[in-house]
Amino acid sequence: MSSRRVRDPDVLRISSGDPDFEAPSYVKEAAIKAIQEGEKWTHYASAEVTDEFGKAVCNYYSKYGVKYEPAQVNATAGSGVALYIVMAGLLKPGDECLTFDPTFGSHFRTPPEVGAKNVFVPLNKGHFHLDPEDLKKKITPKSRMLVLCNPNNPAGTVFTKDELKAIAEICVENDIVVLADEIYNEFVYDGHKHYAIAAMEGMKERTVLVMSYSKTFGMTGWRLGYYVLPKELEPKWKSIPARAQPASFILHAGAAALNGPWDYVEKACAEYDKRRKFFVKRMNEIKGVSCHMFEGAFYAYPNIKDLKIPTAKFVQDFAAKEKVQISDGGSFGPVVAQGHLRVPLVKPVEILETVTDKMERFIKDL
């Protein structure tokens, strides 16, 4: 039985990356006002509506030193569908899609759906960082795309500028397109800095950026994300007959969100940081568990290899016995991901404390 099928209502679910923060009030107000006004906000999105959204995105992302034009911005109902559209738009049958191990499931579930082949590159250096040689080794004449999840879900890696430069050089040399999934860009800790791969030399024209409102603004249910397609890739783009555009009033609210104020996001980041420090420390106090202090996103990724129990079984038995559903970190990749649990820190410290106490008890009794 898969761990997902535990349906006990008494089970505390802390397995999906759904923030426990509500959308900022100024974003809700923008959406409500737009619905009440009707007209352009409640019909098919006009050029004016998409332009307002596109401008807000370009203005926002310029903080990374990358200048886009509003017409390059394509809004989607969440970034999950953007990932699919970009892969289906640019991958052809027989192409190889490089993806890191570990990474978010859609990054490797989608390429085979469109006839491409996954080629996993291990994040083996230190705590889930990249040795560029590992990437070089996997390049073939069929390498077409690299999926870069930065910051990484599930391991929280924030790729350094040097890593990104090395990735950029390899991609330019081998004519590889990068799908940059940067949806956790606002959550980085301990002085780590988010850099855009598109800002590296030769990369703007070969990077498709994918972003989401789900995590940044606690807006998972609003379904709002986007991808930014460089003009240079348009001739290679296979248009997908998918109607993925969100509602016009959601686009308006999305523009409002990016225009700020940003104190909401700063507070959320500080809260995740507090949870991160608590949870990681506590994990390392449990015999048989080791957990690195992740650098970005909001997932703890404890290593339980010493317990010699398959992670899927751990997750299932933990849910059955202690009524806490976490996720199987081993499902995020074929090799490096193995032996890990993944816990999204989307609950307050008091609840995380209960989770860690239960985990300690459960492990003692194994």
Ligand SMILES: Cc1ncc(COP(=O)(O)O)c(C=O)c1O
């Ligand atoms: C790395 C990454 N990309 C994309 C998504 C999809 O998010 P959404 O469709 O809610 O925008 C997720 C969701 O957890 C994710 O972790």
